[in-house]
Amino acid sequence: MARIAVGFAFGAIKKIQFDPCCPWKDAVVADTKDIPGENCVATIEADQPLLAPGRVMHPMEPILLVAHPDRNKVWQAARHVQITYEERDPVLTIEESLARKQLLRGTDNVFKEYLIERGSVKDGFLEAAHIVEGEYRTPPQEHAYIEPNGMAAWVEENGAIVVAGSMQCPYYVQKALKRIFPGRNIRVIQAVTGGAFGGKEDYPSMLAGHVALLALKSRKPVKMLYDRSEDMAATTKRHPSIVRHRTGLTKDGRLTAQDIDIVFDGGAYITLSPVVLSRGTLHATGPYACPNVRVRSRAVATNTPPNGAFRGFGAPQTLFAVEAHWEKIAQETGLDPLKLRRRNLVKEGSVMATGQVLKESVSASEALERCVARASYEAARLSHASVNRKPGPVWKGMGLALVHHGPGFTGSGEVMLASRAAVALNRDGMVSVLAATTEMGQGEATVLTQIVAETLGLDMSLVRVETPDTAKVPNSGPTVASRTTMIIGNILMKASLKLKDKVAKELGAFPTTAKGLKAAGRKLCAKGPLHFEEEYQKPPEIVWNEAAYKGDAYGVYGYEAIIVDLSVDRLTYEVKVDRVFTSTDVGRAIHPDLVRGQIAGGTVQGLGWALTENAVFSRGSMANSQFTNYVIPTFADAPAMDLDIIENPYPRGPYGAKGIGELPHNAPAPAVVAAVRQATGLLITELPVLPEKICHGMLMKKGRTS
Amino acid sequence: MKVLRPRSADEALRLFSENPLALPFSGGTDLMVAWNMGSLNGKPVLDLSAIREWIGIRKMPGGLAVGALTTHAELRDHPEIRRNFPLLAAACAAVGSVQIQNRGTLGGNIANASPAGDTFPALAVYEARVRTISRHGRRNIPFLHMFAGVKKTALNQTELIEAVELPFLHAKPARQVFRKVGTRAAQAISKTVAAGLVWLEKGGAIKEFRFALGSMAPTVRRLAAAEAFLKGRTPSSSAIETAAGLLTKDVHPIDDFRSTAEYRLEVSRNILRSFLGT
Ligand SMILES: Cc1cc2nc3c(=O)[nH]c(=O)nc-3n(C[C@H](O)[C@H](O)[C@H](O)COP(=O)(O)OP(=O)(O)OC[C@H]3O[C@@H](n4cnc5c(N)ncnc54)[C@H](O)[C@@H]3O)c2cc1C
Numbered sequence: 001m002a003r004i005a006v007g008f009a010f011g012a013i014k015k016i017q018f019d020p021c022c023p024w025k026d027a028v029v030a031d032t033k034d035i036p037g038e039n040c041v042a043t044i045e046a047d048q049p050l051l052a053p054g055r056v057m058h059p060m061e062p063i064l065l066v067a068h069p070d071r072n073k074v075w076q077a078a079r080h081v082q083i084t085y086e087e088r089d090p091v092l093t094i095e096e097s098l099a100r101k102q103l104l105r106g107t108d109n110v111f112k113e114y115l116i117e118r119g120s121v122k123d124g125f126l127e128a129a130h131i132v133e134g135e136y137r138t139p140p141q142e143h144a145y146i147e148p149n150g151m152a153a154w155v156e157e158n159g160a161i162v163v164a165g166s167m168q169c170p171y172y173v174q175k176a177l178k179r180i181f182p183g184r185n186i187r188v189i190q191a192v193t194g195g196a197f198g199g200k201e202d203y204p205s206m207l208a209g210h211v212a213l214l215a216l217k218s219r220k221p222v223k224m225l226y227d228r229s230e231d232m233a234a235t236t237k238r239h240p241s242i243v244r245h246r247t248g249l250t251k252d253g254r255l256t257a258q259d260i261d262i263v264f265d266g267g268a269y270i271t272l273s274p275v276v277l278s279r280g281t282l283h284a285t286g287p288y289a290c291p292n293v294r295v296r297s298r299a300v301a302t303n304t305p306p307n308g309a310f311r312g313f314g315a316p317q318t319l320f321a322v323e324a325h326w327e328k329i330a331q332e333t334g335l336d337p338l339k340l341r342r343r344n345l346v347k348e349g350s351v352m353a354t355g356q357v358l359k360e361s362v363s364a365s366e367a368l369e370r371c372v373a374r375a376s377y378e379a380a381r382l383s384h385a386s387v388n389r390k391p392g393p394v395w396k397g398m399g400l401a402l403v404h405h406g407p408g409f410t411g412s413g414e415v416m417l418a419s420r421a422a423v424a425l426n427r428d429g430m431v432s433v434l435a436a437t438t439e440m441g442q443g444e445a446t447v448l449t450q451i452v453a454e455t456l457g458l459d460m461s462l463v464r465v466e467t468p469d470t471a472k473v474p475n476s477g478p479t480v481a482s483r484t485t486m487i488i489g490n491i492l493m494k495a496s497l498k499l500k501d502k503v504a505k506e507l508g509a510f511p512t513t514a515k516g517l518k519a520a521g522r523k524l525c526a527k528g529p530l531h532f533e534e535e536y537q538k539p540p541e542i543v544w545n546e547a548a549y550k551g552d553a554y555g556v557y558g559y560e561a562i563i564v565d566l567s568v569d570r571l572t573y574e575v576k577v578d579r580v581f582t583s584t585d586v587g588r589a590i591h592p593d594l595v596r597g598q599i600a601g602g603t604v605q606g607l608g609w610a611l612t613e614n615a616v617f618s619r620g621s622m623a624n625s626q627f628t629n630y631v632i633p634t635f636a637d638a639p640a641m642d643l644d645i646i647e648n649p650y651p652r653g654p655y656g657a658k659g660i661g662e663l664p665h666n667a668p669a670p671a672v673v674a675a676v677r678q679a680t681g682l683l684i685t686e687l688p689v690l691p692e693k694i695c696h697g698m699l700m701k702k703g704r705t706s
Numbered sequence: 707m708k709v710l711r712p713r714s715a716d717e718a719l720r721l722f723s724e725n726p727l728a729l730p731f732s733g734g735t736d737l738m739v740a741w742n743m744g745s746l747n748g749k750p751v752l753d754l755s756a757i758r759e760w761i762g763i764r765k766m767p768g769g770l771a772v773g774a775l776t777t778h779a780e781l782r783d784h785p786e787i788r789r790n791f792p793l794l795a796a797a798c799a800a801v802g803s804v805q806i807q808n809r810g811t812l813g814g815n816i817a818n819a820s821p822a823g824d825t826f827p828a829l830a831v832y833e834a835r836v837r838t839i840s841r842h843g844r845r846n847i848p849f850l851h852m853f854a855g856v857k858k859t860a861l862n863q864t865e866l867i868e869a870v871e872l873p874f875l876h877a878k879p880a881r882q883v884f885r886k887v888g889t890r891a892a893q894a895i896s897k898t899v900a901a902g903l904v905w906l907e908k909g910g911a912i913k914e915f916r917f918a919l920g921s922m923a924p925t926v927r928r929l930a931a932a933e934a935f936l937k938g939r940t941p942s943s944s945a946i947e948t949a950a951g952l953l954t955k956d957v958h959p960i961d962d963f964r965s966t967a968e969y970r971l972e973v974s975r976n977i978l979r980s981f982l983g984t
Contacts, residue, residue: 072747075744227742229743570976571885571973571976571977571980572885572887572973572976572977573969573973574887576891612889612890614963616963623963624963627893628893628895629889629895629963629964631889631890631894633890634803634890634891634892634893635892636803636890636891636892637890637891637892691887691969691973692965692966692968692969695968695969695972695973696966696968696969699968699972
């Protein structure tokens with residue numbers, strides 16, 4: 001099946017005509033009139049329609065759906081639909097949205113805004129010896145998961161709709177479908193999923209709605225698999241951002257004020273923008289203690305496809321700004337970026353902008369010092385400076401960044417999710433893990449198995465993980481936000497302890513051999529599995545006030561320092577990342593190889609965002625929606641990596657673990673900017689740091705443009 | 707799908723004239739991309755890969771003849787190519803990735819006529835000739851005359867590339883350069899791609915200079931103006947700067963979503979400067 005869009009960014013649909021020369025009789029076409037319930041794809045709000053209701057807000061917005069038994073015919077049919085429309089001048093950039101070129105949302109185009117205030121920035125600036133301002137910009141980023149978004153649906157005899165596909169969050173899909181098909185039984189099954197990175201958090205709900213609608217209308221199974229180009233053009237991207245900093249410092253570099261203004265481009269509909277913006281806002285100060293802070297943030301509407309979740313969820317954008325800003329501060333004050341960080345980083349007892357007191361597991365300093373030592377940072381910087389003074393093929397640069405990341409949902413998010421997960425002893429003597437948490441290559445099935453096996457004292461081979469299927473597993477919430485190990489792992493650990501107690505009570509001791517478990521299964525599970533389900537319990541000492549936006553934004557933070565060592569070719573300005581050093585606090589590495597996998601992968605993905613990934617938009621749609629021209633790093637681009645794991649346990653995580661999935665993406669980009677500055681003397685404040693920008697900067701320096 | 711699989715050149719020519727709409731298929735690395743986009747559906751395929759006579763590198767009087775079906779991998783590793791035409795070997799080693807080099811052919815690269823064909827600057831400075839064949843006979847086309855524009859060749863309908871002839875250089879060049887500037891370390895389309903040869907007089911003056919650039923115009927270009935200017939001159943820094951300035955007589959780079967005109971020009975000039983200046 002195919003979805004039909006018109007390719008203009010903004011305007012009204014006047015007329016839809018079906019060319020009679022096309023054999024429509026085998027095709028099934030669905031439009032808004034076929035939707036039995038609400039025409040919406042509900043996420044946080046329900047503002048995004050499943051099919052455009054007479055007007056189009058972005059060029060990839062679906063208008064009609066066509067299904068046909070023959071894949072080639074479906075494309076033919078799609079070409080025989082004529083849509084007459086009235087195009088209006090679209091809003092394509094953050095600047096145009098803020099200037100209210102057109103009103104797309106409310107009276108100001110703002111989807112959501114936040115304000116954090118601590119102390120008085122006014123007083124902070126009065127106290128400052130230096131005041132430094134800077135503006136930082138980041139582009140959209142494509143997830144580039146292995147298989148594109150795809151979904152299948154069929155209707156069972158009892159009227160239930162079943163959808164199966166590549167996804168992160170089966171219960172999100174179910175929740176969205178319930179509003180489109182009220183009163184129907186909806187079952188959602190995760191198919192094998194090869195990566196998502198946030199790109200299969202909200203979009204699968206749209207696709208599921210489309211296939212289910214056609215399956216219902218045609219009474220046949222329907223499948224829709226985007227090809228790469230359609231996937232890149234139609235599905236979500238990382239929010240583009242503009243972040244402005246105004247920073248006050250004492251003579252010796254202590255922060256007196258951070259005044260930060262953030263704008264994210266949300267695209268045409270609100271989707272996940274409020275929560276992405278929230279995380280971006282809460283990470284905007286970086287892992288630094290400053291007595292006077294103001295963070296103002298807005299997500300605005302434009303006529304581009306909605307931007308959505310992407311590894312880091314807003315934090316990479318704002319951490320890029322605060323970390324790159326140290327280079328600006330260094331440039332203007334002559335202070336050293338390493339010393340500036342040492343002077344200001346958070347320690348145990350530090351207070352964040354929301355008033356959160358960091359009570360435990362604070363590793364900013366340890367991460368920084370370990371990374372600096374492993375990379376011989378100070379010596380390497382000196383030797384690079386002397387290389388750069390002499391002729392040679394390359395300029396060398398080494399750059400540093402220090403970041404943090406709060407694992408788990410922001411603020412009261414986990415309380416609202418009220419996630420549930422279960423373990424069960426089965427009749428066959430196997431223990432099963434029941435959660436909607438999805439495996440997509442990150443290794444959650446391994447880690448959850450480990451946690452349950454460890455808690456029960458079992459070999460891992462005696463534990464199996466059930467396929468996420470809403471008919472079989474409880475709602476453990478979405479597989480996002482670096483929450484799986486820490487939150488779901490913890491719930492499963494508690495459930496495992498209950499199972500262990502119960503069995504021990506019945507049998508005297510919990511058996512730990514296959515034979516013993518089989519006997520226990522036969523004895524205790526005659527009427528069905530022995531099932532223990534637990535719900536997330538908020539630790540009472542973590543307190544967040546959503547209305548005032550104050551308190552413990554996250555239970556804990558992970559920390560990472562990164563050092564990027566690179567060369568810039570003096571003829572071609574190509575950047576080659578030679579080596580990367582990371583020191584990363586994960587609380588406890590439940591599976592060290594998987595942790596290293598996350599750090600290495602997140603680092604390369606972050607380097608892609610920093611250096612080569614340049615999504616070009618033209619009239620609101622992605623012009624380079626192929627891997628030929630949207631340039632993600634290959635293995636040949638991946639640098640040598642020194643991955644140093646720090647284990648500073650978090651007592652409320654299972655075995656001390658904190659989340660790790662997103663943290664590594666936060667760090668590379670600002671370190672690249674710092675290293676390129678050492679190599680070339682240019683401070684490039686807008687990603688990606690393309691050779692074209694370095695070339696232009698060098699020509700400007702020489703006072704010559706060609 | 708109709709697939710024609712000739713075993714000889716004669717059979718290929720016959721089948722091609724009977725099926726003039728057929729698509730010649732060598733390694734398929736360009737064609738598969740086009741198929742995936744749906745633009746070739748329904749056309750018959752003339753699979754050339756079984757024509758043994760067109761595979762491999764042979765000696766000919768005064769040079770080497772490279773069969774059209776020779777892969778980038780063979781060219782990259784071939785001792786005679788590496789000794790006599792190292793810029794071509796370097797270019798083939800820079801095509802796509804090992805996988806693409808294993809399948810992609812020289813004939814396919816030329817017939818595809820992309821402005822960014824990576825072997826083209828080397829073939830241009832080596833003054834290669836493309837041997838074509840059709841039912842009307844053979845032609846021997848100077849390499850630069852092979853291209854009529856973006857994705858357009860001088861091939862007539864039902865004409866095929868049989869081989870590429872590489873004449874040995876009259877003397878060993880004093881210096882040579884191949885440089886590909888792509889978007890990443892592998893699977894990259896060139897933003898600019900350069901090949902150069904220079905011969906010097908005893909006193910250091912330039913006897914002959916050949917330099918070609920790809921991705922800088924709709925087709926590969928030799929830098930005729932810079933080449934003529936430098937002939938007989940000592941490569942002083944002012945002469946080099948003048949030559950670098952003359953680039954725009956022969957190339958016209960553009961802004962697109964892979965790069966900018968400014969970058970393409972400046973980097974091409976830098977490659978030229980460093981080639982002549984060291
Ligand atoms: C991932 C990827 C990366 C790539 N990277 C590069 C790169 O870095 N540099 C580069 O230059 N190219 C690159 N290419 C393009 C391609 O691989 C090369 O152009 C290759 O040399 C084409 O050869 P082929 O045998 O595969 O051609 P095919 O795909 O078989 O054919 C290409 C065209 O030539 C025609 N044709 C083929 N053989 C003949 C013949 N003997 N006579 C007449 N017409 C013929 C075909 O009809 C078709 O139009 C890349 C392609 C891919 C998919």
